Amino acid sequence: MRIRGVRALSGGVAAALLAACGGSQSQPPIGGPGAIPQSRAIAAHADRSGSWMLPEAKSEDLVYVTTFDSGIYVFDYASGKQVGIITNYGPASPEGLCTDPAGDVFVTGEFKIVEFAHGDAKPIATLTDNGSTGYFDTYDCAIDPVNGNLAATILDGADVAVFHHARGHYPKHYYAPDAVMFHCGYDEKGNLFTDTFRRHRRAIAELPAARRMFELIKLSQYIGPRGAIQWDGKYLAIEDLQTNVIYRVSVSGTTGTIMGSVTLSDAKYISSFWLQGTTLIGVDEVGNDIGYWKYPAGGSPFKLISGVSSPLAATVSLGKRGG
Numbered sequence: 001m002r003i004r005g006v007r008a009l010s011g012g013v014a015a016a017l018l019a020a021c022g023g024s025q026s027q028p029p030i031g032g033p034g035a036i037p038q039s040r041a042i043a044a045h046a047d048r049s050g051s052w053m054l055p056e057a058k059s060e061d062l063v064y065v066t067t068f069d070s071g072i073y074v075f076d077y078a079s080g081k082q083v084g085i086i087t088n089y090g091p092a093s094p095e096g097l098c099t100d101p102a103g104d105v106f107v108t109g110e111f112k113i114v115e116f117a118h119g120d121a122k123p124i125a126t127l128t129d130n131g132s133t134g135y136f137d138t139y140d141c142a143i144d145p146v147n148g149n150l151a152a153t154i155l156d157g158a159d160v161a162v163f164h165h166a167r168g169h170y171p172k173h174y175y176a177p178d179a180v181m182f183h184c185g186y187d188e189k190g191n192l193f194t195d196t197f198r199r200h201r202r203a204i205a206e207l208p209a210a211r212r213m214f215e216l217i218k219l220s221q222y223i224g225p226r227g228a229i230q231w232d233g234k235y236l237a238i239e240d241l242q243t244n245v246i247y248r249v250s251v252s253g254t255t256g257t258i259m260g261s262v263t264l265s266d267a268k269y270i271s272s273f274w275l276q277g278t279t280l281i282g283v284d285e286v287g288n289d290i291g292y293w294k295y296p297a298g299g300s301p302f303k304l305i306s307g308v309s310s311p312l313a314a315t316v317s318l319g320k321r322g323g
Contacts, residue, residue, distance in 0.1 A: 051121040053084035058119035060319045063281060064105050065290060066094040068310035072107060075290075077316060080305040086121050095155070096140035096183075096272075097315035100148065100166060105317050108138035108152055115166070118317045127152075129161055130169045136161075140183045140228075140313070146190035146209065153181035153194060160184060160194060160207065160214075176205045176214035183272070185230040193217075193236055193251075195229045202226065204238065204249075204256055219256045223247055228272045232295070235259055237275060244270045246280070248296065262298040267291060272313040283311045290314060 053074065061077035072094055074084035096108040103118035106127075113127040127150070129136040138152040143166065150166035158179045161171035176196055183195040190209035196216075197203065202225045204217040227239025235248040236256070246262040262280070264270055269286035280295040288308055291301035 051085060051087045053086075053119060053121040057083040058319065060119070062119065062317045062319065063290065063305070063314055064097055064099075064317060065283065065308055065314045066097055066107065066312040067308065068312065070094060073308060073311075075305055080303065084119075084121060086116065088122070094312070095138065096152075096313045097274075098141040098143055098150070099315045099317045100143045100150075101145075103317040103319070105315060106141050106143075106150060106166070108141050110137045112136070113138055113141065113150070113152060113163075118319060125167070127163050127166070127171070128169045129171055139181070142184045142186050142192070144186050144190050144192070145188055146186075151184055151186070151192050153184050155181075160192065162192075174207050174212065174214060176216070179203065179205060179214075179216075181205075182226055183228045185228075185236070187231040187236070188233070193229055193231075195227060195238070197226065204229070204236075206251065206254075215254050217251060217254055217256045219249065219258065221247075221258045223258075227270075230273070230275050232275055237262075237273075239270065239273060241269070241271070244282075246273070246296075246298070260296070262293075262296045264291070264293055264298055264301075266300045271311075274314050274316055276316045281314050281316065283314050285311060 063075045063077050065073045070093060072086040076083050094107050094109045098106050105116045107114045114123045115125040117124050137155040139155040141150055141152045143150055148165045150163045152161050154161060159173045159175045160181055161173055163171045179196045179198040181194050181196055184192060186192050192207040194205045196205045202223055205214040206217055207214045223238055224240040224242035227241045230237050235250055238247045238249055244264040244267050247258050248260045249256045250259050264282055267282060267284050267287060269284060270282045271285035272283045274281040275295060278295050280293040282291045282293060284291060290305040290308055290311060292303035293301050
């Protein structure tokens with residue numbers, strides 16, 4: 001079952017989170033699109049059914065968005081125009097998204113992870129855990145910039161599955177004792193960080209490169225429960241869902257020091273975000289839109305893709321213009 005706001009969690013964890021509130025994946029910057037007025041993004045396509053993708057999507061920079069209605073919507077990054085939708089994604093319910101340097105997009109969800117080439121509506125590969133005796137329900141994913149491995153957090157579990165070179169059906173599992181894993185992200189050295197819920201409190205855990213166990217990171221300031229985590233090129237960007245604030249955290253050993261914060265104004269509930277150079281793509285699950293904020297300046301969004309019903313997560317896949 002998917003629970004809006006906290007999605008599918010065990011009863012105790014969900015109750016605690018509801019009482020409290022409601023990969024490196026950073027890529028090279030895209031040329032700034034400028035302040036484009038808000039527009040209705042999801043238009044009716046009466047002549048199309050199921051998955052479709054406009055031909056120009058292949059050469060455009062794209063924003064992929066998973067939603068509660070189980071569709072994966074695809075937009076042109078610069079204009080906000082819808083250029084496609086994917087319905088045959090594979091998992092019973094899509095959750096998180098991440099992108100590799102080639103522009104391939106990975107969609108997490110129940111039982112498997114599905115890969116799509118940039119601008120294509122048909123999957124090109126699947127990742128499963130045939131050796132698992134548990135429930136393989138993946139939540140978020142990230143690509144290791146050092147070796148191309150794919151890490152996926154296991155919903156309602158204390159582990160992360162890591163697929164060698166983002167391939168195969170028998171990933172390695174890494175555990176954080178007495179913790180529930182949510183979002184994840186790599187830094188530029190291949191250290192993996194996860195947004196973790198442990199003993200009814202928000203925590204951050206790190207799997208250092210070439211290690212086998214997670215280490216818990218003690219933060220210099222408490223950050224509210226559950227939110228996305230990504231590497232911004234200098235610091236960990238960690239979200240507080242209660243306030244729509246992104247904290248920039250410097251990690252040394254097992255200590256995380258908050259160096260500053262980024263406030264995302266004019267948003268209702270940013271359930272996830274994606275960093276694309278100096279632009280933050282925020283997913284407003286309650287406001288039903290995708291906002292573009294200057295990062296790390298924050299403030300009000302300079303662009304909105306509106307009319308996206310209950311979005312969950314977003315990622316950016318770079319096209320090959322002129323290629």
